[in-house]
Amino acid sequence: MDSPVTVPYTSFINIDRKSNAPVYMQISNQLINAIQRGILPAGTKLPGTRSMSQLLTVHRNTIVAAYDELLAQGWIESVPNKGTFVHGSDPETQNPDINFQKNDLQRYPKTTGFTFKHSSILDNPFEKSGCDYIFNDGIPDIRLTQIDQHSRIYSSILKRKAHKINQYNHDGSEFFKENLSRYLNLSRGLPISKNNLLITRSTEMSIYIASQILLAEGDVVLVGELSYFSVNMIFQQSKVAIHRVPVDREGIDVGAVREICSRQKVRMLYLTPHHHYPTTVTLSAQRRLELLRLAATYGFIILEDDYDYDFHYDKSPILPLASADTSGMVIYIGSFGKSLAPGFRTGFIVAPENLMDEMRKYLGIIDRQGDILMEQVLGEMIAEGEIHRYLKKSVKVYRERKEAFTLLLEEYLGNYIQFEQPSGGLAIWAEWKAPVNLMQLSRLCAQNNLFIPKTLLYQNRNLTAMRLGFGNLNQQEMEHSVRILSECAADLI
Template sequence: MWMPDRNNKKTLYEQIADHLEQRISYGEFPPGSLLPSERRLAEQLGVNRSTVISAFAELRSMGIIESRSGSGTRVSTSKWGATPKHTPNWSRYAEGGSFLPNLPFMRRIREALAQYPSLIDFASGELSADLAPTQEISSLMSKHEYTSYLGYDNPQGSIPLREALVDYLQQHRGIRTTESSILITSGSQQSLYLITQCLLSPGDAVAIEDPSYCYSLPMFQSAGLRLFRLPVDQDGVMPEDVRALYKKHRIKMVFLNPNFQNPTGTVLSSERRKRLLDIASELGLPIVEDDPFSLTSYEAAPPLPLKAMDNVGSVLYMGSFSKIAASGLRVGWMVAPHSIVERLADARQQMDFGLSIIPQQIAGQFLQSPLLLPHLDNLRMQLQFKRDLLMESLEKELSGLVEFVAPEGGLHLWCKLIPNIPEGKLLEESIKHGTVFVPGSVYGSDPGYVRFTFARAKLEQIAPGIAGFAKALRALMV
């Protein structure tokens, strides 16, 4: 992100004016488009508001921008007397299209993290750099020469990776499958996108957990799907709720995260798993099972996935490298009937002609290497340590003001706030105190919940981060 140089001979306001003029000339801000407010731009650039006011005044004097009370500052439509005749209305295009933007809270979190790199990040659902197998992957890359053809690969995904996944899924998740029933994707979100776009139609009804990570993804609404919620308690969803939704709304598909559910951390009980599969089989209802967290189980082995118990082919199973190794490799997978794999592979080929071959090669080698199990053991140990430190910090800073149940795996801690504080104000105040989190309503829950991801922050950041959040909460309680 560009920032003014305080050692430059030009004044700060002149640098800002020059920078904005350049972006306008490049077409980043077309004629008529709205510029950031003076206050927001001052915050982004780390300067006084008066500096931005001077920069805007400089641009107004040149006829580049114009300001109107109550309407903000916009790029002039008649710069230096030359009226553009065929400039597209880019604002209208940006607001159009069928694919919806991210939720406002998620956009604000992303903006804050980009604007303030020093923020302590309890929002991003990924591993910190020290938890990723960086040295292991570097070692594999140094030992293997990548001399194979670097053209387009099989649209279903690299055959060696799919073969490695056959062994991995049977050994670690109890799932028996073949390489022809596996589709490689760029992660669970691409798997979900392909399912919503290719296997469902606008107007179809689907069931998702409440709260649920799926609720935070506008791709469901973009596909025109009708969402119906399955409340989650301490043992997961109630199978009979699925039957009730099918009878009332003729739901076409159920989306579940049975092990260490995001965001609550709950585990669907064994009894409910069996009953759920019986109901799905009886109704001919597909279940999409997202299983990114099972191998992060801290102590006891988690229950087998629904797919491992599925004898009739009701379950589409999704997994990912992101939560157990490296999100940046962008490698995920789906286990499904071959006809579904072929359909989705065809659609994915239309999107990107398949994934990069090198990350697939790295992932396949890592899954088959003796480095995998030691990495997973260390990952579980470190995640549990971070979880405990987060809970200790919450008890110290917010005793009596927050409630939670310790998850036995995963990356997230789901918290109920006792004080009734508006979520937007709490997020903004927390950002001011150097910490960012995800408000609970992002996942469809009632207001008053927050999700803290403890995998992304460094160990030494967790206590100060919660202290900052506590200051923000108490400031709004006054």
């Protein structure tokens, strides 16, 4: 066997004197790593403690401690009168061929050693940019959030000696669910209790759980002709057959839904009736009642997403379909605290109790612990009326921004686009009067410091449109953004 000192130990044992980890543990861990990766095969003789201490320029007692750790963990064995060997075979018959490449232990594998399924459906559609000005999907402005106040509530909960954490289970905080159920009753007319609620991390998680339970491969799911791309990705991953239904100024075409149901079995209809995504139109009251009748007649599930429900400007919002559902055909999903800082938001599902029982099983697998402290904060904000006061203030700001944004669009882009002021939400649906290559327009805008993500662009043979979010922009940012878009459009049209 080769002399143990010919192994280049100093190449793969690196000691960090500034680390909090003891030096002997650093040495033992790196020796274990070398053994695991085959750089020190079974039967390899290790240098004596004196020789190793000289090689690594550490005290001999440090090496003794490192070897003791390796012995205790079973990685090496000490053979009297012969030395210390890597455990696993007879040192007299083993003659390992050590083929060490420098930095082997510093490299992590670039690829797996096994095959797995690749999903092109779930590719991340979102883009990033370094532009100063950005049109987004219609998200709130986090600069308006009262993060200090939220943090104080969070901190006070942490400091308390007694609060309702002991009432927590994997389904969520009982305190939060009690308050959220009352809040949804008052704000959305949902006659529910906490037993009808499932707390999730997001709308997407809610839809994923519902899809796992309710959909099977080949099921027919109806969505709007233009619909929320993230939700469509979840449905496609479930291998269902997606049928697209036209959407007009009154929302989804109920006549088209009826015609499809008369020809084939429909399992689910997904819609965002309050402000249809992406066109922002509100589903009329008459169509809401007709959809409930169709669901009861043909037995399909209505998956109602309350997208942007909290942001309504003109009058009292129309109540959800779920508030008028007496047949148990509607599953209502949404997010709570969307106008708050990102870390202070959560999702929820409202459904009959028998379905809740099954959904809790799935939530217990993918998110068993949840976030009890955050839910406690949100529960207290509801109980103390803070969420009502905050929403009132933020809606006032967003109403003003909507009005300012529409004036800017009319001034700078009135010759190019047509749009209607939405009754709510944080985005405007703008259709181009003349054909223009939207991808080319987006690239030109990016060159001029305005980023327009591809997820906001809608273009086919019959339509050229954009969804322009204004909620995140102040007056100055709106003016710069619209001016850039106008100048770039003028260059292309």
